[in-house]
Amino acid sequence: MSALPDGPAVAPSDRVVVVEELTRRFGTFTAVDHVTFDVGRGEVFGFLGPNGAGKTTTIKMLTGLLQPTSGRGTVAGFDLRRDTEAIKRNIGYMSQLFSLYGDLTVEENIRFFAGLNGVPRARRDARRDWVLEMAGLTDARTRLTRELSLGWKQRLALGTAVLHEPPILFLDEPTSGVDPISRRAFWDLIYQLASQGTTVFVSTHYMEEAEYCNRLALMNRGRIVALDRPAVLRASMPSPLFELETGDGPRSVEALAGTPGVIEAGLYGRLVHVLVCDAAAARAELPALLAAKGIALVRMDAVEPSLEDVFVALVHASGGAVEG
């Protein structure tokens, strides 16, 4: 591919998040284990990982809510250990359970959050108008917030999170549950913010959201196990992947999981996705394994992995997800 994706400028002066050997222990448990990465100005950075991977603990340290046990880092130039109050004032944060007041109007919510986020009085009208315009809510400014559709509420929540023009915005599964049209509209706003220089840090379980990011970091067992552009991650799948149509998906998974040469077997709808060590050996051996259990094999094709397949393979290659 000859095209150059919109990448961040990687000049050291343009790094908004810098983290080196960041570690957090809780008693004997190491939740975050010597993590090193950086995020550039204007980058849309995705943060993935199964439950228990250390994502939340990392984000708490990046947002000044939790002290690291060791290691160092800065967010927007502020030190993670010393400047936690400055960090809290200089970031934007929006979770899927955003905290808008349903019984206030759109404008009243904006005014409330402008005060909370310390927007200077002289700037408030200009910032309010900017949010209304950006979120497409100018005509709805006097409506009660609870009467808005979820898509509009999400755009308003995004607007209130950036009223104070933070250099970095943290989003937690920002478009859970909205319709695809609203989701695309929301991501257009994210891209607009990013093109104006805001760094956007997105934490999510959903590959549909991950696909929108410039780069993705995958965490497992406290460590970053992959970090790259989505297209590169898909292309760098470490092992061949086969898609099997069989007479019984669950029993096929049971028959294949844990056999030599099979790294991982899982259902993909009624189909079975099997990650193997060696493609030629798999073509020779998998049909016999199924036949031995009396399971019919309709077809078996090598397929391009989805981002979800890559995620599953990388988690497996790094010791599997923490259970419990």
Added chain:
Amino acid sequence: MIDRPAMVALDGLTRRFGDILAVDALTLSVGRGELFGLVGPDGAGKTTTLRMLAGVLRPSGGDARLNGVSVARDPEGVKHSIAYMSQRFGLYTDLTVAENIEFYADLYRVPRAAREARLDRLYRFSALGPFRDRLAGQLSGGMKQKLALSCCLVHEPAILLLDEPTFGVDPISRRDLWLIVHEMVAHGTTVVVSTAYLDEAERFDRLVLLHKGRSLAIDTAAALQAAMSAAILSVPVDRVREARLVAERVPGVHRAAVFGDRLHVTVEIGDEAAARVADALRAAGHVVGDVRRIVPTLEDVFIHRIAGAA
């Protein structure tokens, strides 16, 4: 699926809340052993439909028959054939995993003789076995969902109703959850499941696309994708946000969306728009990679159908 007897049959099923039509004359049927999806965003009517099917909410009009029993006339009778996992399923957080499952086995009067085999199967496919003695309150979100599902399945219902079972669950736990569901489907259980995630919905046997309480389409994902009346081009390009504005002005382009480092451009089928889009982008100074026609995702289908319905 037509050759299978209908286990779930909706006939003009309707529910109003005041002036709002939450579910608007929904008619469809789900065959035995089918995994059927109610797919749509928040507010599409998914939960309201499932609540009516479960006999916990009265329809305002129409009816649905589950295993032959009418929800309008006999909502209590329906409950013998179904298990319903709502978004807030009641687990006892101060009981262990095993105690929760035992509790539901007692509640559903699962005969002692049948219990051991059923529990073995559930523990095997849910991978909950090693956590039998852990308090439910100390499980991760994904494990809680697997436990809730196991509690639902302990009486081997003919019909399983699941309301957004994978909401907030990570991809690894999600795979485990679907393995449990498919294991039941392989044994003939009929499943009606809701989701807001269209990539997940592509893996159901059939699905209904719901929008504002109405059905936009009912079919297999593959058929919906094949029947889309427009084509999607994947266009790798630099400066994608500016490129999108250029692409949207090209004659014959319905819409263009930024998708990471690519554009997804919707054009008429059979139109030579691919060359025009690439030429226009190059003329505007963009570097364009290989333009390819791609299979539309279910999300593309949904957006196209809503745009057509508006």
